[in-house]
Amino acid sequence: MKVGIIGATGWLGSALGGGLLARGMLQPRDLLLLNRSGPRGDYHGHGDVTWAASAGELVAGSDLVVISVRPQDWPALDLRAPGRLVVSFMAGVGLARLGACAGRIVRAMPNAAAEIGRSYSPWIAGPGVTDADRAATRWLLSAIGTEDELGDEGQLDLMTAVPGSGAAYPALMAVALADYLCRNGIGEAVAWRAAEAVICDAPLVLAGRIDRAREMVDTYLGYDGTTAAGINAATAAGFGPSLQAALEAAVMKARQMDA
Numbered sequence: 001m002k003v004g005i006i007g008a009t010g011w012l013g014s015a016l017g018g019g020l021l022a023r024g025m026l027q028p029r030d031l032l033l034l035n036r037s038g039p040r041g042d043y044h045g046h047g048d049v050t051w052a053a054s055a056g057e058l059v060a061g062s063d064l065v066v067i068s069v070r071p072q073d074w075p076a077l078d079l080r081a082p083g084r085l086v087v088s089f090m091a092g093v094g095l096a097r098l099g100a101c102a103g104r105i106v107r108a109m110p111n112a113a114a115e116i117g118r119s120y121s122p123w124i125a126g127p128g129v130t131d132a133d134r135a136a137t138r139w140l141l142s143a144i145g146t147e148d149e150l151g152d153e154g155q156l157d158l159m160t161a162v163p164g165s166g167a168a169y170p171a172l173m174a175v176a177l178a179d180y181l182c183r184n185g186i187g188e189a190v191a192w193r194a195a196e197a198v199i200c201d202a203p204l205v206l207a208g209r210i211d212r213a214r215e216m217v218d219t220y221l222g223y224d225g226t227t228a229a230g231i232n233a234a235t236a237a238g239f240g241p242s243l244q245a246a247l248e249a250a251v252m253k254a255r256q257m258d259a
């Protein structure tokens, strides 16, 4: 399998290329790369990857083409990939527009945890995608984490807003937690350590059993202590609806981008 990555030095494209190489899933010679700024002497510790001079050259040498450019850069790319499996990471560029490249299209929605091999990347298959293409997609995405095939494109828009946002909302929460502590006299370094305890460490107790999150909230509420007081105040202030408004705005943006 020869894999071509368009956008190979970007946030996601680089994570994918690095993951494929680090896991030994591809030999460097089987990786074709393209970016805007030009070839790099070292790509994740390898000098023997192939840098394509154009999208056409990359497609010609690849069995599977990954598109990992920003959505606004898609039209100018003017990609033609007849007969190829094309896996797009782009938000807000739908199957109908992607179809212009004449490939068999898969849309996947990874997130920034790809860089540590912990992306969850749901995906959908467009018309003509075969069982072998599905297997190739699963193989590809395993280089950056886990995946699931979804039923339709509307579901992918929802996933763009939720796992696609990566650590954004936890980061927003960390900032609010640290700000609160600093405003009340805690030094910045300690405030960040406390925020890290809540955002990065404590949630590990839910790893592998996140479906018990509601039960955990109920346990705190039943405990009826300080945390219950906090949860009740957050609920009264609209914690859930404000997060859901954020998700709705992201879904709307994805749909507007594709209009």
Ligand SMILES: NC(=O)C1=CN([C@@H]2O[C@H](COP(=O)(O)OP(=O)(O)OC[C@H]3O[C@@H](n4cnc5c(N)ncnc54)[C@H](OP(=O)(O)O)[C@@H]3O)[C@@H](O)[C@H]2O)C=CC1
Pocket: 006, 007, 008, 009, 010, 011, 012, 013, 034, 035, 036, 037, 038, 067, 068, 069, 070, 071, 073, 076, 077, 089, 090, 091, 109, 110, 111, 112, 164, 165, 166
């Ligand atoms: N970042 C994220 O968390 C997520 C991103 N996505 C989607 O993934 C896609 C990539 O995002 P991200 O990695 O963040 O983007 P980046 O801006 O980090 O990377 C974009 C890449 O595209 C390259 N590029 C731009 N124009 C061209 C061109 N005409 N030909 C070849 N290469 C080009 C850039 O080259 P150079 O490095 O030389 O500038 C760069 O390597 C986006 O469409 C985004 O919607 C989806 C889910 C999450």
Ligand SMILES: O=C(O)[C@@H]1CCC=N1
Pocket: 091, 160, 164, 165
């Ligand atoms: O913020 C963004 O636009 C990227 C694409 C989907 C999720 N993150």
